[in-house]
Amino acid sequence: MKASWLKWAIPAAVVPVLLLLAYGFKTNPHDIPSPLLNRPAAAFSLTTFSGAPISLESLRGSVVVLNFWASWCVPACYDEAPALERTWREYKDKGVTVVGVDVQDKEEAAREFLAKFNHSFPNAPDPKGRVSVDYGVYGVPETFFIDRQGRVRFKVVGGLTDETARHHLDALLKEPS
Amino acid sequence: MRRGWAGAAAVIALTAVAAWAAPSTRPPSTGPVDEQVVHEVASQLRCVVCQSLSVADSPSETANQMRAIIRERLAAGENPEQVRAYFVAKYGDWILLSPPRSGFTLLVWVVPFVGLGIGLVLVAVAVRRWSRAPQAAAPSQIDPAVRERIRREMSQMDKP
Numbered sequence: 001m002k003a004s005w006l007k008w009a010i011p012a013a014v015v016p017v018l019l020l021l022a023y024g025f026k027t028n029p030h031d032i033p034s035p036l037l038n039r040p041a042a043a044f045s046l047t048t049f050s051g052a053p054i055s056l057e058s059l060r061g062s063v064v065v066l067n068f069w070a071s072w073c074v075p076a077c078y079d080e081a082p083a084l085e086r087t088w089r090e091y092k093d094k095g096v097t098v099v100g101v102d103v104q105d106k107e108e109a110a111r112e113f114l115a116k117f118n119h120s121f122p123n124a125p126d127p128k129g130r131v132s133v134d135y136g137v138y139g140v141p142e143t144f145f146i147d148r149q150g151r152v153r154f155k156v157v158g159g160l161t162d163e164t165a166r167h168h169l170d171a172l173l174k175e176p177s
Numbered sequence: 178m179r180r181g182w183a184g185a186a187a188v189i190a191l192t193a194v195a196a197w198a199a200p201s202t203r204p205p206s207t208g209p210v211d212e213q214v215v216h217e218v219a220s221q222l223r224c225v226v227c228q229s230l231s232v233a234d235s236p237s238e239t240a241n242q243m244r245a246i247i248r249e250r251l252a253a254g255e256n257p258e259q260v261r262a263y264f265v266a267k268y269g270d271w272i273l274l275s276p277p278r279s280g281f282t283l284l285v286w287v288v289p290f291v292g293l294g295i296g297l298v299l300v301a302v303a304v305r306r307w308s309r310a311p312q313a314a315a316p317s318q319i320d321p322a323v324r325e326r327i328r329r330e331m332s333q334m335d336k337p
Binding site: 005009033034035036104128129130132133134135136137138139 | 225226238239242243264265266267268302
């Protein structure tokens with residue numbers, strides 16, 4: 001008598017919770033979907049560490065790799081730094097620009113970081129965090145791939161690898177300009 | 178026993194209603210860039226580098242910069258709703274500490290109350306069964322032979 005309703009009530013309560021847990025464990029917590037994908041990338045206008053102005057507008061027509069980093073971001077930013085420089089050297093003559101945006105950093109530490117890795121692509125500080133928020137950045141490193149039309153197409157959270165960079169850039173360069 | 182359960186259920190229900198009603202009480206704004214409005218918007222936004230802290234409560238540099246952006250946008254003539262919408266456009270609903278009460282995230286608001294309702298019904302059913310069961314079951318269970326023996330031995334006990 002008592003068991004008749006318990007027989008279905010317990011599974012009815014437990015099964016949905018188990019399904020929800022199973023779903024939660026299968027999803028990657030780093031995969032917070034960005035609402036910016038396939039939308040026009042936010043305009044920015046910064047001054048690089050070498051004093052040159054750089055803006056998204058001036059890069060229109062080329063594929064842009066926009067990398068957010070900081071010298072205090074250990075170890076991910078240090079791990080990806082050589083791959084960024086290699087990507088820049090491999091793709092700069094194919095219509096790709098790599099731009100580094102330094103987030104919440106001390107200038108001296110940032111310059112040391114750039115010197116350590118011999119970065120030759122443009123890097124600029126974002127002193128008020130405006131560009132970071134415009135790109136919905138919630139941690140470093142994060143890298144955005146912007147196509148020739150100026151739309152955000154891919155977002156990589158965490159350290160960038162040569163393979164990932166090549167994979168996204170080859171896809172974007174194949175598209176008609 | 179039954180009164181105890183009912184009291185506990187009432188406390189749970191009242192707490193839930195209070196929690197539901199609390200966020201809708203907003204402090205009145207007094208100026209174009211009222212710090213209280215900045216605080217109010219900031220308290221609805223998740224600090225992106227923290228664990229479970231709002232932009233208003235976090236001492237981090239990121240939260241500080243986000244508060245500056247809120248202040249700037251309010252000063253430029255945007256209303257609190259537009260400022261909130263700007264952050265949602267950049268970060269998605271994830272940035273809101275309270276998920277919107279519409280679409281899929283409406284479930285987050287509704288399911289706890291549905292669960293509470295089902296739980297209360299189950300408790301009520303269980304309590305009714307427990308309080309009724311002993312009276313109905315007890316008398317008919319005794320073997321007539323045993324009863325006869327008890328009666329006999331009891332009457333013998335009375336004799337000196």
